[in-house]
Amino acid sequence: MQRFPSDDKALSLPETAFELCQYLGFSEIKQVQWAWYELSGAVLSRYLFDEELRYAALLKWFYQDLGFCEKAEYFSREAADLGRCLQSRQGNSTTLATALMLLGQELDLKTELILLPGTTVMSCQLAGEIHYVDPLTGQSLNREQLHALVRGELGNWAPMKDNYLKPASAKQVLTRMLHELKAGCIIERKFESAMECCSLLLDWYPDDLNLHRERAFIAQQLGAIQVATADLQYFIDNNPHDPIVELVKMQLQELGEETQVFH
Structure with a gap:
């Protein structure tokens, strides 16, 4: 929900x-x-x-x-x-x-x-x-x-x-605010809050591939390797012809070598 x-x-x-x-x-x-x-x-x-x-x-x-x-x-x-x-x-x-x-x-x-x-x-x-x-x-x-x-x-x-x-709707404004809050959290290394911002955005835009890739990066900083792996795999599966997909595959391979840390 x-x-x-x-x-x-x-x-x-x-x-x-x-x-x-x-x-x-x-x-x-x-x-x-x-x-x-x-x-x-x-x-x-x-x-x-x-x-x-x-x-x-x-x-x-x-x-x-x-x-x-x-x-x-x-x-x-x-x-x-x-x-x-x-x-x-x-x-x-x-x-x-x-x-x-x-x-x-x-x-x-x-x-x-x-x-x-x-x-x-x-x-x-x-x-x-x-x-x-x-x-x-x-x-x-x-x-x-x-x-x-x-x-x-x-x-x-x-x-x-x-x-x-074109004038922005309330949802568009709130979306930009959440992106900017997320970016501020990443700069300040508040990755738990950044993760929550990303998850809120994905509630609204579940098919946004870039958000899944961003969440993978944040999850990796938190040691949540399974979450990061799932998001990167989602990006690859749904965007196979993107020029950066090979880089994402390398990230996914590196994640497979890391140990899952639970928070």
Whole structure:
């Protein structure tokens, strides 16, 4: 049975993000809920009749008055935790953009998240025109700058695809958060938590071959050789023509030489 529903309609922001991080043992839901209630109540004082002035007031309040900014340890687990971001007012592009989007919605602004490769930006529709903002700085972004972000992640050859600018669903945002939490855990060598992040993602995307390969790596760090072996074999069986399959077969052979350690 899935620990969290896979139906997008059953997922919500920020509630599900708070629940996920408490489930993973990263933050206490009551504390982060109070931080959210305080911010979502305070932002209403920026409710101006003119929509464009309201948007400008939101950005000034968020970045200048409250001081939300990029966390120095950008790839850390804490930067990827939405609750921690609300409390410390520091985060990565996804947590900052999510906080800004949600506060914009409290002001009846048409704010949404755009999941570019490697980074997240916020969009806001004003008078029929879409405005994009860099969540790390609060600065406006044009299409050329958005393309530069894509090229920075994928290489100079990468085109700017229209689907990159499609607004993200709650499930897509939560998926990115879980990937970023997992990456932070791996960097900090918290492999048990990384394994749980991977398992939660596999609840939602059981056929994702790359997730199975990632879980195999994490399981190996934990000494769970049987789990790692099963995931690598699943990758090979379901992706026999992938260019890296020979490398995966070598990994599988090496695992067969290791001793199972139970945790």
